[in-house]
Amino acid sequence: MNEVAFVLQKNKRILSANYVKEFEAMFACPICHSTMKVMESKSFICSNHHTFDFTKQGYVNFMTRPVNGKYNKELFEARRNLIVDEGFFEPLNHEIADIINAYSGNTISILDMGCGEGSHLNNISMIVNKDVVGVGIDISKEGIKSTSKNYNDKIWAMADLANTPFQDVTFDVILNILSPSNYTECNRLLKTNGVVIKVVPSSGYLKELRERIFANRSYSNMNTIKRFQENFRFVDQKRLTYTKILDKPAIEWLIQMTPMTWSKKEKVITFLNKESVQITIDFDILIGKNNL
Ligand SMILES: C[S@@+](CC[C@H](N)C(=O)[O-])C[C@H]1O[C@@H](n2cnc3c(N)ncnc32)[C@H](O)[C@@H]1O
Numbered sequence: 176m177n178e179v180a181f182v183l184q185k186n187k188r189i190l191s192a193n194y195v196k197e198f199e200a201m202f203a204c205p206i207c208h209s210t211m212k213v214m215e216s217k218s219f220i221c222s223n224h225h226t227f228d229f230t231k232q233g234y235v236n237f238m239t240r241p242v243n244g245k246y247n248k249e250l251f252e253a254r255r256n257l258i259v260d261e262g263f264f265e266p267l268n269h270e271i272a273d274i275i276n277a278y279s280g281n282t283i284s285i286l287d288m289g290c291g292e293g294s295h296l297n298n299i300s301m302i303v304n305k306d307v308v309g310v311g312i313d314i315s316k317e318g319i320k321s322t323s324k325n326y327n328d329k330i331w332a333m334a335d336l337a338n339t340p341f342q343d344v345t346f347d348v349i350l351n352i353l354s355p356s357n358y359t360e361c362n363r364l365l366k367t368n369g370v371v372i373k374v375v376p377s378s379g380y381l382k383e384l385r386e387r388i389f390a391n392r393s394y395s396n397m398n399t400i401k402r403f404q405e406n407f408r409f410v411d412q413k414r415l416t417y418t419k420i421l422d423k424p425a426i427e428w429l430i431q432m433t434p435m436t437w438s439k440k441e442k443v444i445t446f447l448n449k450e451s452v453q454i455t456i457d458f459d460i461l462i463g464k465n466n467l
Pocket residue numbers: 244246254288289290291292295312313314315318334335336337351352353354355
């Protein structure tokens with residue numbers, strides 16, 4: 176590494192640590208749950224001396240055990256290309272921003288649980304007409320590396336959404352987009368009037384791809400919705416359906432970003448030979464409030 180690159184990396188760690196220090200009161204040790212402080216612009220340390228470092232990319236590593244994330248770098252790059260270059264989830268991001276505008280005050284903290292490569296949180300924070308402190312966590316190192324490389328003005332942490340490094344009653348908004356959930360942890364973290372917004376695929380999501388691969392196997396999200404309704408004070412549910420025309424490179428990104436295609440390579444190859452395809456995007460957006 177040359178000297179300039181070394182200094183830039185060192186600065187990123189320090190800049191990020193100094194930014195996060197302003198919000199250190201939000202954090203709790205994921206091992207003993209005591210308060211935490213940012214020390215010497217390089218680590219979070221709890222009152223029992225458990226230590227978690229800021230990485231050179233600028234995120235904090237709060238993992239207390241090694242994990243083998245099942246998502247690789249290529250998947251997150253493909254998701255990022257589709258979101259940033261193709262606007263694949265733009266209507267979704269606008270819909271979520273409208274919900275946040277309707278349910279929240281003017282200065283808000285947003286936690287994205289399972290944020291992947293971070294583009295949803297970045298886009299939504301830019302669209303909402305609020306002052307936002309944005310925090311994204313993901314268990315995947317490749318996802319979180321990408322967040323902190325591309326988006327500077329957020330707090331990014333590698334952490335398990337079942338054991339998050341935050342104090343109780345900390346967030347106004349929790350996002351959970353196409354990711355696993357832990358409802359006990361969500362309820363613990365939400366402020367009294369906070370909202371959780373969960374996005375789940377609905378029956379038409381990527382149906383052109385599923386018809387090709389699974390010969391029309393139907394898909395239902397009924398159990399997921401039922402579990403959500405049992406775990407929160409249910410506020411509302413919105414269906415969002417739209418289509419996108421994807422050209423050749425974007426079709427490749429779509430196939431890369433979707434784990435369901437990985438074991439079915441030969442069946443998706445015919446997709447790659449088309450000049451363009453129309454793809455359906457179909458979500459249920461579930462809105463809930465704290466159940467405690
Ligand atoms: C399908 S991806 C969705 C990512 C992002 N929300 C998006 O829509 O682009 C699911 C994400 O959940 C993350 N994830 C899975 N289990 C997790 C856990 N226990 N804690 C935190 N993140 C987790 C994965 O690493 C992955 O980034």
